[in-house]
Amino acid sequence: MNVALGYDSKSKKILLPEDIGEEAADLKLEIDQLNTLTADLIASGADVPPTPSPDKFNKDLSKMIKKLYDGGVQAFRQEKFDESVKQFNIGIEMIIRRHKFEPFQGTLQELSLFLMSRTDAQLKNKNYLKAFNDADMLLGMNLSTPDNFLRRGVANFFLGNYEAAKADYQRGLSFDENNSRLHTELEVCLDKLLEESGDIL
Amino acid sequence: MATEYTYDEEGDTWPFFVIAVLTFILIPATLKWLTTAFKGNDPISYNANIKGAIVEDAETLELENKKKIKALEKRQNSARIFNKTLVFLILGWALVVFLALNYTKEADLQGTFDPYAILDISPSATEKEIKSKYRKLSLKIHPDKAPASAKEEMEVAFVKLQLAYKALTDEPTRENYLKYGHPDGPQNVSHGIAIPKFLVEGKYSPLMVIFYFLLIGVILPLVVGSWWNNVKTHTRKGLHVDTSALFAKKLVDRNPTKVITPEVILDWICQSNEIKTIFPKLSVEQLRSMVHSYLSRDPSPLEGSSEADVLKLISKIPKLIDGFIDLAAVFRAPEILISALDLKKSVVSAVKYHGRHQELLQLPYVNAEVVEKQPVRKLGKLFSVDKQEAGKILGITDAQKLDKALEIGAHIPNIRVIEASFKVPGEEVVTPMSSAHLVLKFLVKSPKHKSAPEVTEEKFKEPETIEYFKNPFLTNEEQPDLPYLYAPYFPGYVKNSWSGLLIAQKDNKMIEGGEVASLTHLDLSNLELSQEEWLDGGKVAVSVFKMPLPIPTAPMPSKTHFRLILKHNAYFGSDIDIPVELVVKPAPAPENKPASQNEEDDDSDDESDISDPEEDTIAGAMAALRGGNVKKSSAAQSESDDDEDEDDNQSVFTDIDTDTEDEKEK
Numbered sequence: 001m002n003v004a005l006g007y008d009s010k011s012k013k014i015l016l017p018e019d020i021g022e023e024a025a026d027l028k029l030e031i032d033q034l035n036t037l038t039a040d041l042i043a044s045g046a047d048v049p050p051t052p053s054p055d056k057f058n059k060d061l062s063k064m065i066k067k068l069y070d071g072g073v074q075a076f077r078q079e080k081f082d083e084s085v086k087q088f089n090i091g092i093e094m095i096i097r098r099h100k101f102e103p104f105q106g107t108l109q110e111l112s113l114f115l116m117s118r119t120d121a122q123l124k125n126k127n128y129l130k131a132f133n134d135a136d137m138l139l140g141m142n143l144s145t146p147d148n149f150l151r152r153g154v155a156n157f158f159l160g161n162y163e164a165a166k167a168d169y170q171r172g173l174s175f176d177e178n179n180s181r182l183h184t185e186l187e188v189c190l191d192k193l194l195e196e197s198g199d200i201l
Numbered sequence: 202m203a204t205e206y207t208y209d210e211e212g213d214t215w216p217f218f219v220i221a222v223l224t225f226i227l228i229p230a231t232l233k234w235l236t237t238a239f240k241g242n243d244p245i246s247y248n249a250n251i252k253g254a255i256v257e258d259a260e261t262l263e264l265e266n267k268k269k270i271k272a273l274e275k276r277q278n279s280a281r282i283f284n285k286t287l288v289f290l291i292l293g294w295a296l297v298v299f300l301a302l303n304y305t306k307e308a309d310l311q312g313t314f315d316p317y318a319i320l321d322i323s324p325s326a327t328e329k330e331i332k333s334k335y336r337k338l339s340l341k342i343h344p345d346k347a348p349a350s351a352k353e354e355m356e357v358a359f360v361k362l363q364l365a366y367k368a369l370t371d372e373p374t375r376e377n378y379l380k381y382g383h384p385d386g387p388q389n390v391s392h393g394i395a396i397p398k399f400l401v402e403g404k405y406s407p408l409m410v411i412f413y414f415l416l417i418g419v420i421l422p423l424v425v426g427s428w429w430n431n432v433k434t435h436t437r438k439g440l441h442v443d444t445s446a447l448f449a450k451k452l453v454d455r456n457p458t459k460v461i462t463p464e465v466i467l468d469w470i471c472q473s474n475e476i477k478t479i480f481p482k483l484s485v486e487q488l489r490s491m492v493h494s495y496l497s498r499d500p501s502p503l504e505g506s507s508e509a510d511v512l513k514l515i516s517k518i519p520k521l522i523d524g525f526i527d528l529a530a531v532f533r534a535p536e537i538l539i540s541a542l543d544l545k546k547s548v549v550s551a552v553k554y555h556g557r558h559q560e561l562l563q564l565p566y567v568n569a570e571v572v573e574k575q576p577v578r579k580l581g582k583l584f585s586v587d588k589q590e591a592g593k594i595l596g597i598t599d600a601q602k603l604d605k606a607l608e609i610g611a612h613i614p615n616i617r618v619i620e621a622s623f624k625v626p627g628e629e630v631v632t633p634m635s636s637a638h639l640v641l642k643f644l645v646k647s648p649k650h651k652s653a654p655e656v657t658e659e660k661f662k663e664p665e666t667i668e669y670f671k672n673p674f675l676t677n678e679e680q681p682d683l684p685y686l687y688a689p690y691f692p693g694y695v696k697n698s699w700s701g702l703l704i705a706q707k708d709n710k711m712i713e714g715g716e717v718a719s720l721t722h723l724d725l726s727n728l729e730l731s732q733e734e735w736l737d738g739g740k741v742a743v744s745v746f747k748m749p750l751p752i753p754t755a756p757m758p759s760k761t762h763f764r765l766i767l768k769h770n771a772y773f774g775s776d777i778d779i780p781v782e783l784v785v786k787p788a789p790a791p792e793n794k795p796a797s798q799n800e801e802d803d804d805s806d807d808e809s810d811i812s813d814p815e816e817d818t819i820a821g822a823m824a825a826l827r828g829g830n831v832k833k834s835s836a837a838q839s840e841s842d843d844d845e846d847e848d849d850n851q852s853v854f855t856d857i858d859t860d861t862e863d864e865k866e867k
Contacts, residue, residue, distance in 0.1 A: 140458070144707075160557065163778060167764070170780040174706035174762030196578065198585030200652050 003027065012038060040100040052103035061098065065091050065110055072117060081125040088118040112143050119151045123158075131155040146176040150185065157189055162196065165189050216304035218395035220297055227293045234290060238282045244685035244694045253645070253725025254684030255612045262565050262605065262689050266508075273512050273692045316365035316378065328370065335366045440524035444473040448528050452537070461537045463544035463554040467492060470521045479513065488514060496553045497569065498690060512692040518548050519695070526700075526717055533711040535704045535766070542700055542768045549771040551690030559773040561595060563613070564606040565689060568596025580610050580648035580774050609687055610648060612728050613772045614697075617644045617653055619743070621765060623750065623783045626670050630786040633756050638673055639703065639748040639765065639781060644741060645727045648774065654738030674747050680722040686771045696721070699767045699775070701748050706762035706780065714751035720767065754785045761785075 003024060006015035013035045016028060041049065050056065072087035095111050098104075115134050122131035135152035149172025156165035169186040173179060194201065245261065248254035259267040317324050322334050340346075344356045364385075368378040381387045400409050436445050451469050455461060470476065471488040480488065491511045522545045529537045547554040552562045560580045561572045577583060577594050586594070588603065597603045623637045631637050644653065668675055683697035701718035704711055724742045727735070734740050748765075755761065761783040769775035 167778055171706050171709070171762075171764065174780060197581030197648070198579065198583075198651075199581050 005031075012042060037100055044099065044101060049101035052101075054103060054105045057102045057104075057107055058099065061094065062107075062110065065094055065114075068094070069110075069114060069117070072114075072121070076117070076121055076124075079124075081121045084121045085118060085125060085127075088114050088121060092118070108141070112138060112141060116148070116151070119155075123151070123154060126158070128155045128158040132159060144171075144175060146172040146179045146182055148172075149175070150179075150182055153182075153185060153189070157185070157192070162189055162193050166193065214393075215395040215397050216300045220300055223293055223297050227290065227297065230286060230293075231290055234286050248684040251681065251684040251725070253612065253614070253728035255609055255687035257565075257605070257609060257687055257689065259689035264565065264689050266690060269508050269512060270689075270692055273509065273516070277693070316368040319361055319365040320369070331366070331369050335362070338362055436524070438524050438527050439520070440527075441474040444475055444521070445524065445528060447472060447474075448525050452529060452532055461534075461540050463540050463547065466522070466525065466537075466541050466544050470518060470525065473521055475517055475521060476514065479517065480510070492518070492548070493553075495690070496547055496551060498551055515548060516692040519545055522548070530711065530715075530717055533713070533715075535702055535709065535711055538702060538711070538717065539766065539768070542770075546769065546771055546773065549686065549688050549691050549695060550773070551688070552773065560613075563773050564595065564610050566595070566597050566599070566602045566606050571596025580613060581615075581651075583607070583610060584649040585651070612687070613648060614723075614725055614728060614769075614775050615646045615648055615650075616767065616775065616777045617646050618777060618779055619643055619656055621779060621781045623754075623781070624673075625754075626673050627665065628788065630788070631754055631784060632788045633758065633785050634753050637750045637754050637783065639750060639763075641746045641748070641765065641767075643744055643746070643777075645723065645725055645744060646735070647728045647730075650727075650730070650732060650735045652736060654736050654741050656738060656741070656743060660743045674749065676745055677720070677747055678722055680724050680744065683721055683723050684725070688771055691771075695770065697723075697772075698770050699723075700770065701746070702766045702768075703748060703750070703781075704764040704766065706764055712751055712763075716751075718748045720746050750783070754783065757785070758787055759785050 003020065004017055006017070007013075008015055014031050016024075016031055020028065044050075068087050068091040072084045072091065075081070075084035075087060092111065092114050095107060095114065098107060115138050119131050119134040119138070122128070122134060132152060132155035135148060135155055138148045139152060149168045153165045153168035153172065156162075156168055166186065166189050169182050169189060172182045173186070176182070245256055245258060248256045259270045317326075320331065320334050320338065322330060326334075339359070339362060342355055342358050342362065344352060344359050364374075367374045369375060377383065377386045396409070399405055434442055436442060440448075448469060459465075467489060468485060471485045471492075476488065483491075491514055495511050495515050522541055526538060526541050529541060543554055546552075547559075550563045552559045556562075556573065557578050558572050560578060561567060561583065562569055571593075572595060575594055577586075583591050583594060584607075588607070591607060592598065592600075592603045595603070595606060597606060618641065620640075620642045622640055623631050624640050625631050625635045625637045628635070644656065646653070686695050686697055688695060699720040701720060702711060703715055703718075723744055723746075726740075726742050730740055746767075763781045763783060765777070765779050765781050767777045
C-alpha cells in the first residue's frame with residue numbers, strides 16, 4: 001500500500017491524504033497518535049521529556065480533579081445521579097487531557113477512582129450498558145478487585161447476561177472468598193438462572 | 202559370478218517379483234480405500250444404535266435444504282469412491298491377475314528337500330517309526346516292481362526315498378541335511394536380478410535405460426517434491442502456511458481494547474488462503490453475507506453466489522476454526538478461544554452467533570421472528586410449559602412438527618456437575634509438587650428433566666488399579682463413543698464433542714502449556730429416561746471426565762482458583778462454566794498418629810467446604826429457599842423482586858462509597 005504522506009510545518013503535523021479509505025484505519029490511528037505526542041512534546045517546551053518519577057505530575061490539575069470528584073460524590077450522596085455522572089465525565093475528560101509525557105503512576109489511580117464511582121452512578125441510573133463498559137475498562141486495567149467484579153457482574157445481571165454475571169461473581173470470589181456481597185449476588189444470579197431454565201433444585 | 206549380475210534368463214522369476222512388489226503396495230491401498238469409501242456413510246443408522254442420540258437429519262426432517270445437502274453429499278461420496286486411487290487399484294490388481302495367470306510357471310522345488318515329507322511322517326517320529334515307514338514305502342515303489350512305462354519315474358522316487366531315509370538315520374548325511382538343508386551337502390544357490398534378460402541385453406535394452414531414467418530422474422523427484430511441497434505449504438494441523446501466518450499476525454497485532462467477537466474471527470477466516478483459493482472472485486463482505494444467510498437459515502438466494510457455493514464455504518469453516526483455535530491456544534487468551542468455539546457452534550448448528558434465543562433457534566421448524574420476540578430463552582423453560590404454549594413460543598403450528606422439534610430439544614444434552622476437584626493418583630489430598638488432574642463428575646440430563654437425583658458416592662468409586670496409576674485418563678476413553686450431531690443444515694457429518702478450557706482465575710489466562718481438551722466419549726443414555734426414572738436415580742448413568750493439569754502443583758501448601766469451561770461443538774445449552782479450586786496440602790505424616798488424624802479430619806472437612814461445585818450446590822440450596830419465597834410473590838408482583846435486587850445494590854454502593862473515600866483520604 002502506497003500512501004502519500006504530507007507534512008504541515010506550521011502545526012508540525014504529519015498529514016494523511018483526505019481520500020484515504022477504510023483499509024488504512026490502522027495507519028490513521030498511528031499517525032494521529034504520533035501527532036498528539038509531537039504536539040505535547042512541543043508544548044512541554046523541552047527538547048526531551050523530563051525523566052519520569054512517580055510524583056512528577058501536574059498537582060494543580062490534580063486539585064481540580066479532586067474537587068470534581070468530591071462534587072460527584074456529593075451529588076451521588078444526594079441521589080442526583082445524573083449530576084454525579086456529569087461531574088465524573090468532566091473529571092475523566094480532564095485526566096485524559098493530561099500531558100501525555102507525564103508519569104501516570106499517580107494519575108492512573110485518579111482515573112480508576114473516577115471510573116469506579118462513575119460505574120456506581122451509572123448503575124444507580126440504570127444505565128447498565130455504560131456501567132458495564134466502565135467496569136470492563138477497570139478490569140481491563142488489571143484492577144482485579146472483588147468490588148470491580150461485583151460492579152461488572154451487577155451490570156451483566158441487569159443486562160440479562162446471567163451466565164456472564166455468574167462468571168464475574170465467581171471470579172471475584174476467587175480473590176476474596178468471604179465477600180458476602182458477592183455471595184448474596186451470586187445466589188440471586190444462580191436463582192435467576194434456575195428460574196430461567198424452568199428448573200428446580 | 203561376483204563381478205557380473207545374472208539376469209532372469211528363462212524369464213520365470215520376474216513375474217513373482219513384480220507380483221510381490223505390487224501386492225505389497227496394493228493390499229494396504231485397497232484397505233485404506235475400502236475404509237474411506239464405506240466408513241461412516243450412514244450416521245442415521247449409526248446413531249440409531251446409540252442410546253440418547255438424535256436420529257434425524259435434513260432428509261428425515263423434510264427440511265427445504267435437504268436436496269442441496271444431499272447433492273453435496275453425493276458429490277463428496279462419489280469423490281470418495283471414484284477417485285484416482287480406484288483407477289490405480291483396478292489397474293494394479295488387473296496386472297497382478299494377468300501375471301499370475303500367464304507368466305507364473307509352477308514353482309520348481311527340486312532344490313528343496315524334506316525327508317519327512319518324502320517319508321510321509323511327522324518330524325517327531327521315532328527311529329522305529331521311520332524304519333517301518335521306509336520299509337513299507339520301499340516295497341511299494343521299488344523299481345523292480347514297477348511297470349516298464351513308469352520305471353524311470355519310480356527309480357527317481359526310490360533314490361529320493363533312500364536319500365531321505367539316510368538323511369534321518371545315517372549320521373554324516375543327517376549332519377549335511379541339518380547344516381545345508383540337503384543330504385548331499387551345500388547346494389548351488391544363485392542370486393540375481395528379477396528382470397528378464399531380453400530387456401537388458403538385446404534390442405529392448407534402450408527401453409530399460411529409459412525406464413531407469415524415468416524412475417530415478419523424474420518420478421522419484423516428483424514424488425518427493427510434491428510431498429515436500431505439501432509439508433512446506435501446510436502446517437502439521439493441515440492449515441495452509443499463509444493462513445496460519447495470517448491468523449498469527451492478526452492475533453499478535455490485535456488491539457487490546459477491542460473485543461475479539463465471533464464476527465471478527467469470521468472475517469479473518471474469510472481472508473484465509475483456503476477460502477480465497479476456492480472463491481477467488483468474492484470479497485470478504487460477500488463471503489460474510491453468504492455465511493450470514495446460511496446462519497439465518499434464509500432460503501432466499503444471494504446475489505453472485507449459488508446455494509451450493511454457500512454450502513461449500515460452510516463446509517470449510519469448522520476445520521479452519523480448529524486450526525485457528527490451535528494457534529490461539531498459544532496466546533492463552535480464553536476470550537478469543539471462547540469466541541472461536543462460539544463461532545464454530547453457530548456454523549455447525551446454523552444459528553446466529555448473536556442474540557439470546559440460540560437455544561430455541563437451534564431446533565428445526567422454528568420461526569425465528571416469533572422466537573426472538575418472546576422472553577423464553579432456554580430449552581428447560583420450554584419443557585416446563587404445556588405443549589400448546591411451547592408451540593406458540595417456537596412459532597410452530599403443525600402438531601407433528603412441534604412434536605419432532607420438542608423431541609430433538611429433549612435430546613440436547615445438558616450437564617449437571619456433581620463435583621469438580623483435583624486429584625493426585627494414590628493420594629488422599631493434592632500434595633505439593635505432584636502432577637494432579639482435574640476430575641469432573643457429572644450427570645448428563647435432558648432439558649425436560651427437572652431437579653436432580655441423589656447420587657451416592659459408590660457410583661463414582663474408581664478401582665485404583667495399576668492401569669489407573671499409569672494413566673488416570675484411560676477412563677475418558679472407556680465410555681461409549683459419542684454419536685453424530687443433529688446438524689441438518691450443516692453439509693457433512695460431525696460427531697458430538699466438548700472442548701474443555703482450564704483458566705487461571707488470577708490472570709484470566711489459560712494454564713501454561715495447557716491445550717484445549719476434548720471430550721469425545723460419553724454415555725448419553727440418561728436422555729431417554731422419564732422424569733420419574735431420572736428422579737429415582739436407579740438407571741441414571743454417571744459420567745467422569747478427567748483433564749490433565751499441565752503444570753506441577755505448587756511447592757508449598759496453597760490454594761489456586763481455576764475456571765473450567767466445557768463447550769459443546771454444536772448445541773447451545775450444553776456448556777458449563779464453573780469455578781474449581783486446587784488446594785495443595787502437605788502429605789499426611791504417617792508416624793505421628795494422633796496429629797495426622799487430626800489433620801486428616803481437618804482435610805476432609807476443608808475439602809467438603811472448598812470443592813466448588815458443592816459450594817455451588819450450597820449456594821443453590823439457598824437459592825432454592827429464596828426461589829421458594831420468590832415464587833409465591835413473583836406471580837403477584839414481579840416488581841418486588843426487582844426492588845429486592847436494587848436494595849441489594851444500595852448496600853453495594855454504600856460499601857463502595859466508603860471504600861473510595863478511604864482511598865481518597867490517602
